[in-house]
Amino acid sequence: MNKIIGVIGGSSVDQTAYDTAYEVGGLIAKNDAILICGGLGGVMEAACKGAKEAGGTTIGILPGSYIGDANPYVDIPIAAGLGHGRNLIIINTAEALIAISGRFGTLSEIGFALQSGKPVFGLGTWDIDGVIACASAQEAVDKIIRRGESRI
Amino acid sequence: MNKIIGVIGGSSVDQTAYDTAYEVGGLIAKNDAILICGGLGGVMEAACKGAKEAGGTTIGILPGSYIGDANPYVDIPIAAGLGHGRNLIIINTAEALIAISGRFGTLSEIGFALQSGKPVFGLGTWDIDGVIACASAQEAVDKIIRRGESRI
Amino acid sequence: MNKIIGVIGGSSVDQTAYDTAYEVGGLIAKNDAILICGGLGGVMEAACKGAKEAGGTTIGILPGSYIGDANPYVDIPIAAGLGHGRNLIIINTAEALIAISGRFGTLSEIGFALQSGKPVFGLGTWDIDGVIACASAQEAVDKIIRRGESRI
Amino acid sequence: MNKIIGVIGGSSVDQTAYDTAYEVGGLIAKNDAILICGGLGGVMEAACKGAKEAGGTTIGILPGSYIGDANPYVDIPIAAGLGHGRNLIIINTAEALIAISGRFGTLSEIGFALQSGKPVFGLGTWDIDGVIACASAQEAVDKIIRRGESRI
Numbered sequence: 001m002n003k004i005i006g007v008i009g010g011s012s013v014d015q016t017a018y019d020t021a022y023e024v025g026g027l028i029a030k031n032d033a034i035l036i037c038g039g040l041g042g043v044m045e046a047a048c049k050g051a052k053e054a055g056g057t058t059i060g061i062l063p064g065s066y067i068g069d070a071n072p073y074v075d076i077p078i079a080a081g082l083g084h085g086r087n088l089i090i091i092n093t094a095e096a097l098i099a100i101s102g103r104f105g106t107l108s109e110i111g112f113a114l115q116s117g118k119p120v121f122g123l124g125t126w127d128i129d130g131v132i133a134c135a136s137a138q139e140a141v142d143k144i145i146r147r148g149e150s151r152i
Numbered sequence: 153m154n155k156i157i158g159v160i161g162g163s164s165v166d167q168t169a170y171d172t173a174y175e176v177g178g179l180i181a182k183n184d185a186i187l188i189c190g191g192l193g194g195v196m197e198a199a200c201k202g203a204k205e206a207g208g209t210t211i212g213i214l215p216g217s218y219i220g221d222a223n224p225y226v227d228i229p230i231a232a233g234l235g236h237g238r239n240l241i242i243i244n245t246a247e248a249l250i251a252i253s254g255r256f257g258t259l260s261e262i263g264f265a266l267q268s269g270k271p272v273f274g275l276g277t278w279d280i281d282g283v284i285a286c287a288s289a290q291e292a293v294d295k296i297i298r299r300g301e302s303r304i
Numbered sequence: 305m306n307k308i309i310g311v312i313g314g315s316s317v318d319q320t321a322y323d324t325a326y327e328v329g330g331l332i333a334k335n336d337a338i339l340i341c342g343g344l345g346g347v348m349e350a351a352c353k354g355a356k357e358a359g360g361t362t363i364g365i366l367p368g369s370y371i372g373d374a375n376p377y378v379d380i381p382i383a384a385g386l387g388h389g390r391n392l393i394i395i396n397t398a399e400a401l402i403a404i405s406g407r408f409g410t411l412s413e414i415g416f417a418l419q420s421g422k423p424v425f426g427l428g429t430w431d432i433d434g435v436i437a438c439a440s441a442q443e444a445v446d447k448i449i450r451r452g453e454s455r456i
Numbered sequence: 457m458n459k460i461i462g463v464i465g466g467s468s469v470d471q472t473a474y475d476t477a478y479e480v481g482g483l484i485a486k487n488d489a490i491l492i493c494g495g496l497g498g499v500m501e502a503a504c505k506g507a508k509e510a511g512g513t514t515i516g517i518l519p520g521s522y523i524g525d526a527n528p529y530v531d532i533p534i535a536a537g538l539g540h541g542r543n544l545i546i547i548n549t550a551e552a553l554i555a556i557s558g559r560f561g562t563l564s565e566i567g568f569a570l571q572s573g574k575p576v577f578g579l580g581t582w583d584i585d586g587v588i589a590c591a592s593a594q595e596a597v598d599k600i601i602r603r604g605e606s607r608i
Binding site: 338361382384385392 | 460515523536537
Binding site: 065081082083084085 | 369385386387388389
């Protein structure tokens with residue numbers, strides 16, 4: 001079955017983070033993995049756009065109870081209705097996470113991911129013990145794909 | 153965008169309910185809608201199997217935190233980690249629900265759906281004021297498709 | 305430890321239901337049990353008011369993320385931030401439920417309670433197989449207290 | 457109404473962290489505030505024990521669906537049934553948080569608290585921008601009490 005890779009990061013970002021997220025999304029799709037994210041703007045939108053333009057599949061786990069809130073590059077919108085709590089669903093579902101930029105929401109997601117034993121690869125994000133810092137989108141996606149794990 | 157139709161019902165069912173759910177899943181797929189359900193056995197598995205064999209897409213919102221719990225006909229497993237609370241995500245995400253057979257879990261889902269203003273079409277399930285009883289899988293799916301609604 | 309008894313019912317109710325809920329709250333307090341409910345208006349407010357005026361303790365599990373939403377008779381407001389999903393917390397926490405009047409939200413709570421194996425005593429509510437219909441507040445509270453269970 | 461103060465931290469801790477949490481719990485109670493925490497062992501148990509022995513009230517928001525999991529110093533056990541997601545309820549309900557020691561779970565709670573705009577006072581915990589580091593239990597509790605806020 002296809003890997004599911006999570007992308008986490010802020011909903012308002014600068015151009016560098018947006019471009020990085022777009023590139024990450026494209027690489028996830030080219031590696032036949034499914035992208036899961038929070039389904040809104042910023043890093044989430046950029047990653048979904050990149051994945052869609054590379055022919056991939058995108059899942060957006062939305063905070064509210066209305067699927068119309070998803071950004072236009074989400075194929076599968078899921079209306080969790082849990083507010084920030086929806087982040088746990090992303091982490092439970094993904095086999096690994098890529099964190100891009102972000103503030104406190106991203107910090108809490110990193111904490112949950114590491115608590116759940118899911119690896120987190122970082123691109124310009126929190127420098128936390130446990131996060132595997134990467135120099136490029138290519139390095140982050142390669143490290144996940146090369147982990148050689150398939151979900152069963 | 154494709155409609156998302158929810159199928160709710162028990163995880164242990166008799167052959168009649170299984171066959172009905174299988175037929176419902178197939179009809180959802182043939183109408184280019186996406187099936188969302190709880191991702192486990194019984195009615196959920198039968199509906200997913202029917203949808204997959206008709207070329208459709210299936211989403212399973214799982215109660216636990218491990219995507220490996222999904223039945224083999226789920227394309228997109230979502231590990232909600234909320235126990236029974238995962239039912240609300242199905243209801244928030246679907247534009248309409250088809251309830252097949254089922255006991256108290258299905259009753260609670262019907263209650264949530266009606267509380268949320270989502271129409272519920274029933275096939276051999278609880279005879280509750282608000283549930284639109286249908287005589288066949290064909291009638292239930294036709295009524296949803298003909299509602300002429302598209303999610304925006 | 306004190307029993308925790310849940311009261312479920314609609315947020316907008318007629319005078320009869322309000323009076324019944326008020327009486328139920330008072331009887332819960334007089335039996336040294338703690339009242340848990342959804343913390344808002346209608347049945348929830350009436351039951352909390354009855355319990356407080358009889359010297360009891362009240363817990364309100366609120367749908368939103370702000371404790372200021374609680375009715376003035378809630379001692380312990382809990383901001384679940386889960387919308388309708390907060391109902392499951394009431395059911396998980398209570399050892400038995402009293403359902404008073406109510407529409408679809410109450411129906412979903414009854415379904416969850418019965419699915420979770422918690423007894424439901426009904427006062428003018430849904431006539432569902434599994435709900436133990438009672439003729440008065442006194443009968444409902446007595447039946448719970450006399451169950452002789454203590455939580456451990 | 458009484459302030460509600462949250463205590464977050466690991467379930468397995470060394471003696472120093474246990475003693476600090478015990479002292480924090482006692483000071484919360486002596487200041488007529490209510491303690492809310494995750495209801496299990498380690499920092500949570502120490503804080504509840506300190507609060508109870510000082511005559512206070514303690515709330516435990518449990519991850520599972522069984523109130524019997526609470527430590528013996530919890531007055532009001534709430535069975536959230538949300539796993540790690542229960543942490544958000546603590547943060548939504550408390551007006552301020554004291555973080556003691558802890559690993560990734562505590563990190564995620566700190567992230568959620570700061571994202572939600574709730575102040576976090578730290579005692580030997582993560583050195584994150586946004587956390588107000590304190591030298592003693594007394595300093596942490598004083599700073600919260602002196603904030604002069606009352607919940608409305």
